[in-house]
Amino acid sequence: MSTRTGHTATAAAKGVRWVKKVLRTGIFVICLLLLAYWRFFVSMDFLPRGxxxxxxxxxxxxxxxxxxxxxxxxxxxxxxxxxxxxxxxxxxxxxxxxxxxxxxxxxxxxxxxxxxxxxxxxxxxxxxxxxx
CATH class of the missing domain: 2.40.128 (Lipocalin)
Structure with missing residues (x-):
């Protein structure tokens, strides 16, 4: 019974780590998209020289x-x-x-x-x- 409880705790910990990893990756991708949007469509600092x-x-x-x-x-x-x-x-x-x-x-x-x-x-x- 103790092995089953230990196995459940390990699986739960892996699930929490997986959720945290997905959230971190999602937040990182959203930040990159916002930065790209600002860089190409909002900022006037990166216009072509001409x-x-x-x-x-x-x-x-x-x-x-x-x-x-x-x-x-x-x-x-x-x-x-x-x-x-x-x-x-x-x-x-x-x-x-x-x-x-x-x-x-x-x-x-x-x-x-x-x-x-x-x-x-x-x-x-x-x-x-x-x-x-």
């Missing part, structure tokens, strides 16, 4: 660098805009299906890129989240 097509400078010395990003054989071109300021370089504009850019400075901190008005220190336009 070919620089325009540099525009504000009266105060801030700059907007615009790049034409080739989408490859299956997707269209896109325009990426980065603000170059005393605070560093930051992507502030990402628009799909565009090949030209019109930049107009409204002040030293506010710029209009293809009709989208952005404060270079506070705003970000990403076509995946914003619509015109």
């Amino acid at each position: 070919e620089r097509i325009l540099v525009s400078e504000s009266p105060g010395g801030n700059q907007i660098h615009l790049y034409l990003c080739n989408g490859g054989a299956t997707t269209s071109y896109a325009i990426r805009g980065e603000a170059v300021t005393d605070r560093g370089v930051k992507n502030i504009y990402w628009q799909y299906d565009e090949t030209r850019a019109d930049v107009r400075w409204l002040s030293d901190e506010v710029v209009s890129i293809n009709g989208v008005v952005l404060n270079i220190y506070e705003d970000v336009y990403d076509y995946r989240r914003n619509s015109r």
Whole structure:
């Protein structure tokens, strides 16, 4: 009878270990999927570099660098805009299906890129989240 009880305890312990292993693996896979989603569909930190097509400078010395990003054989071109300021370089504009850019400075901190008005220190336009 003691061997049967010991066997049951061992089987129960194995079952608990198996459940813990499945839960850990499931949580790890979910975390990887969330990270991949953020990396490819939310973050503007990993956009393609592209070919620089325009540099525009504000009266105060801030700059907007615009790049034409080739989408490859299956997707269209896109325009990426980065603000170059005393605070560093930051992507502030990402628009799909565009090949030209019109930049107009409204002040030293506010710029209009293809009709989208952005404060270079506070705003970000990403076509995946914003619509015109």
